[in-house]
Amino acid sequence: MYILTEFFKVLGNPARIRILLLLMEQDLCVGDLADQLGITQSAVSRQLNLLKSNKLVRRRRDGKMIFYTLKGCQSALQ
Numbered sequence: 001m002y003i004l005t006e007f008f009k010v011l012g013n014p015a016r017i018r019i020l021l022l023l024m025e026q027d028l029c030v031g032d033l034a035d036q037l038g039i040t041q042s043a044v045s046r047q048l049n050l051l052k053s054n055k056l057v058r059r060r061r062d063g064k065m066i067f068y069t070l071k072g073c074q075s076a077l078q
């Protein structure tokens with residue numbers, strides 16, 4: 001029951017839901033997410049850290065850029 005409560009707590013913020021919906025379409029960096037959501041990069045980073053700590057997203061480095069993706073997304077598509 002506790003796990004379910006925590007899961008819904010994570011989804012309780014509209015910005016986090018919008019981030020997850022955007023990441024369903026493609027991997028994005030913080031700057032791209034901030035532009036599409038119309039919020040600051042620091043606000044996006046805070047939300048991504050919470051999603052990452054709850055194991056919903058993961059990050060991948062490509063040179064100097066860090067891209068975020070849904071965790072387990074690749075295995076679900078194959």
